[in-house]
Amino acid sequence: xxxxxxxxxxxxxxxxxISRVKLTGGEPLVRNDIVEIVKGISSIQGLMDLSMTTxxxxxxxxxxxxxxxGLKRVNVxxxxxxxxxxxxxxxxxxxxxxxxxxxxxxxxFCPVKINMLLLKDINESSVLHMMDFAGKTGTALQLxxxxxxxxxxxxxxxxxxxxxxxxxxLKQKALKVETRQFMQSRRVYHLPDVKVEVVHPIENAExxxxxxxxxxxxxxxxxxxxxxxxxxxxxxxxxxxGASDQKLRELFELANQKKQPFNxx
Numbered sequence: 001x002x003x004x005x006x007x008x009x010x011x012x013x014x015x016x017x018i019s020r021v022k023l024t025g026g027e028p029l030v031r032n033d034i035v036e037i038v039k040g041i042s043s044i045q046g047l048m049d050l051s052m053t054t055x056x057x058x059x060x061x062x063x064x065x066x067x068x069x070g071l072k073r074v075n076v077x078x079x080x081x082x083x084x085x086x087x088x089x090x091x092x093x094x095x096x097x098x099x100x101x102x103x104x105x106x107x108x109f110c111p112v113k114i115n116m117l118l119l120k121d122i123n124e125s126s127v128l129h130m131m132d133f134a135g136k137t138g139t140a141l142q143l144x145x146x147x148x149x150x151x152x153x154x155x156x157x158x159x160x161x162x163x164x165x166x167x168x169x170l171k172q173k174a175l176k177v178e179t180r181q182f183m184q185s186r187r188v189y190h191l192p193d194v195k196v197e198v199v200h201p202i203e204n205a206e207x208x209x210x211x212x213x214x215x216x217x218x219x220x221x222x223x224x225x226x227x228x229x230x231x232x233x234x235x236x237x238x239x240x241x242g243a244s245d246q247k248l249r250e251l252f253e254l255a256n257q258k259k260q261p262f263n264x265x
Contacts, residue, residue: 001220001236003033007040009216009235010047012248018214019048023071026218029058035069042070053077053115056100057092063103074104075113075142080123081133089122105138112139113197117146120161127166135194147201149227167198214255222251224259231258 001009010021021041028034042050051073052066059066059074078097080086086094104112116123116130127143134141145163148156170189171177178188180197188197215223220236233255238247 001218003036003040005220005236005239006037007044008239008248009220010041011044012245012252013214014044014046015245016249016252019046020051021047021049022051022053024053027055027058028052029054029062035062035065038066038069038071049073051075054100055090055092055097056104057096059100060096060103063100063107063109067107067109072109073111073113074109075115076101076104076139077115077117078130079117079119080126081129082123082126085123089119101137101139112137113142114139115142115144117144118161118163118166119146119159122159124161131191131194131196134196135191140195140197142197142199144199145201163198163200170196170198214252214259222255224255233258 013021023034023037023041031037038050041047050071052071053075054077056074056076056078059076076097078086078094078101079089081094081098083094086092086097101112101114114130114134116127118124118127131141133139143163143166146156146160167187167189170191173191174189175192176190178190180186180188186197186199188195211225213226215226216235217223217232220234220239221232222235224231224233233251235248235251238251
């Protein structure tokens, strides 16, 4: 999609009442025009929040400009601080990501969240180290439990680790516990030096009950549910064929009508 097409999709969504947008992927920073995308989206009247999830490997030279262009918040995927383990998991260089995090904090993004996906026998022993890192860098840590999305059953069986024992530890150390009501009732633990949010698997009735999200694929299709593959609504083709704004709004209405909880009980 072009910048103009992406911005038009978001403008239509905002006109329908959507007020928060997150740029994700894949990796959004592989687009050379990402700054123009951010500028275009952030200029839409009625938009309340624009954020991004990234591995931050390309973020350091762009952080200041993205912030000035209207990007407000950043989530950085960082499974470990260990260079060898990081490279094994991602194929990347952890130092590039660390420079991206430093630049993001310096640029004034607030909050900057570190997304740590917990993997049994790979990074589970690094949680306390990551908490210390988040505290020292002024970021917040999100501990994310592995779930059965886009992975094999064998990978899940080998690497799944419940967050319960870590949450028990956080309960003992927390000065305050916050519950995010419309985010799966996630608990956020405010410790003396760091804030830690615990993200349990989302394939449950409680999450689905409160989900108000729509997704747009990289090829311009509306996707009503992360866990479903047969729910796509082509938005880009009608737009390129001259669809009116009213027609595009009708497609959003259709997507909303098709949205059903993946887990109903």
